[in-house]
Amino acid sequence: MTSTQDATGAPVAKATMMIRRPAADVFAAFVDPAITTKFWFSRGSEPLRPGGTAQWFWDWYGVSTTVRVLDFEPGARLRVEWGDAARKTVVEWTFTALSPERTYVRVVESGFQGDDKAVVASALDSTGGFNLTLAGAKAWLEHGxxxxxxxDHVPEDARHLA
Structure with missing residues (x-):
């Protein structure tokens, strides 16, 4: 079992998945919006690059965010800051090559803001979202x-039910 708290005891969102593709390919899928749009967001302003910023859009939800790259290690690690000024969090992806054709992806989001109830709710929501994202990435990268x-997680005509 993996920890759902950071070193200070604050809740974090965490998701993991083994993807049967080389680490360089899996890393590229998360930095190049031409690929990422196949399984996560609807569009991105530009590929992520060291020290860069980009805008990501989830048009079906009317949501966007600015992503600022903090660390960029091709094929190994990506760390970004995202969110609005009052709710910025840090997301870190690690890409571990288990073999030349198998990559273990780990995503951890930390720094949730608000009272205890809001922090836990945000961490749980992000955990679910990142698990969907990794499952979608696996389906796209392994099977196209x-x-x-x-x-489809919360389509417009079902939002009142969520």
Missing amino acids: VQLGLVP
């Missing part, structure tokens, strides 16, 4: 199938 997990 777009599952539509993120837009």
Whole structure:
């Protein structure tokens, strides 16, 4: 079992998945919006690069965010800051090559703001979201199938039910 808290005891969102593709390919899928749009967001302003910023859009939800790259180690690690001024968090992806064709991806989001209830709710929501994202990435990278997990998670005509 993995920890759901950071070193200070604050809740974090965490998701993991083994993807049967080389680490360089899996890393590229998270930095190049031409690939990422196949399994996560609807569009991105530009590829992520060291020290750069980009805008990511989830058009089906009317949501966007600015992503600022903090660390960029091709094929190994990506760390970004995202969110609005009052709710910035840090997301770190690590890409561990288990073999030349198998990569273990670990995503951890930390720094949630608010009272205890809000922090836990945000961490749980992000945990679910990152698990959907990794499952979608696995389907796309291994099989070329777009599952539509993120837009179908809460479609517009079912939002009142969520």
